[in-house]
Amino acid sequence: MNNNTIFVVEDDKAIRNLISTTLEMQGYQYQxxxxxxxxxxxxxxxxxxxxxxxxxxxxMDGIEIIQKVRTWSNTPIIIVSARSDDQEKINALDEGADDYITKPFNTNELLARIRVALRRYNNMKNTPNNxxxxxxxxxxxxxxYAAGCAYFQEKEIHLTPIEYKLLCLLSKNVGKVLTHNFILKEIWGAVLPADTQSLRVFMATLRKKIELNPSKPQYIQTHIGIGYRMLKVDGVNE
Incomplete structure (x- = not known):
């Protein structure tokens, strides 16, 4: 029996039963x-x-649930929704969702996202101060890094676990162009078909939080078709 508990919020009975059955077959506890x-x-x-x-x-809209949950918990939230518009995804991620899968979805992909979310969350809780x-x-x-917090202009910024991990990955490779596949493997643990689009959305939400003008980024540079690079700005640690 898997000790992890997954909470499924879905009003469509058929989809709810599909997810529940999938989780049960993998040994997860669920509600x-x-x-x-x-x-x-x-x-x-x-x-x-x-x-x-x-x-x-x-x-109520799921966005409201994200907002309420984030007032007391950092539990990973994976959105599974028929809303495929980029702005809908950005809104959900801005409010604190950690991942976004569009319906119809592959159950194997959902399970992979759950495993990655669990690993990432556990790593964040148990990261040693080396x-x-x-x-x-x-x-x-x-x-x-020790506190797991980020600040812009001396004010703490709220980042989802994925945004924080992306920011740390870029910061530890300042000046280096990191390819899409490299980033995906580091953040998600594997390169899944829909992840390049997800990465683009996460980068957009991250830029909104650390760039004065996201359309003219000072910190995160896009290399079209290749990947991303954090630019060196005055005061960077060597």
């Missing part, structure tokens, strides 16, 4: 809810390890 209000109560009571959330619920420099400064950007 389900078909409304936003019952989801919030259930998440509070069972303290799950991962939340799978549909955005289109009968009593001999690396504990802080990174690049212009107005500061990362406190």
């Amino acid at each position: 389900t809810a078909d409304t936003g209000s019952s989801a919030i109560m259930g998440i509070l009571s069972c303290n799950p390890d991962v939340i799978i959330l549909d955005l289109g619920l009968p009593d 001999n690396e420099k504990s802080t990174f400064v690049n212009g107005d950007l500061k990362i406190d």
Whole structure:
């Protein structure tokens, strides 16, 4: 029996049953809810390890659930939604979702995303303070690796776990162009078909939080068709 508990919020009975059966076959413990209000109560009571959330619920939008959950928990939230518009994805990620899968979806991909979310969350909780420099400064950007916090212009910025891991990966490779595949393997653990699009969305949300003008980035440079690079700004640690 897998000790991890997954909380599934989905009002479509067929999809809810599909996800539940998939989780059960993999040995996960799970609980389900078909409304936003019952989801919030259930998440509070069972303290799950991962939340799978549909955005289109009968009593409230899934974005509101993300906002409420993020006031007390950093539990990974994976959106599974029929909304495929980039702005919808950005809105969900901005509010604190960690990943986004568009319906119809492959159950194997969902399971892979769950495994990666669990690894990433556990690593964040258990990361030791080794001999690396504990802080990174690049212009107005500061990362406190030991505390797991990032600051821009001396104000703490809220980052989802994926955004924080992307920022750390880029910061530890300042001046180097990191390919899409390299980033995907480092962040997601594998290169899945839809991940290049997901990476683009996460980079867009990250830029909104650390760039004064995201359309003219000072920190994260795009190399079209190749990948991304963090640029060196005055004050970067060597």
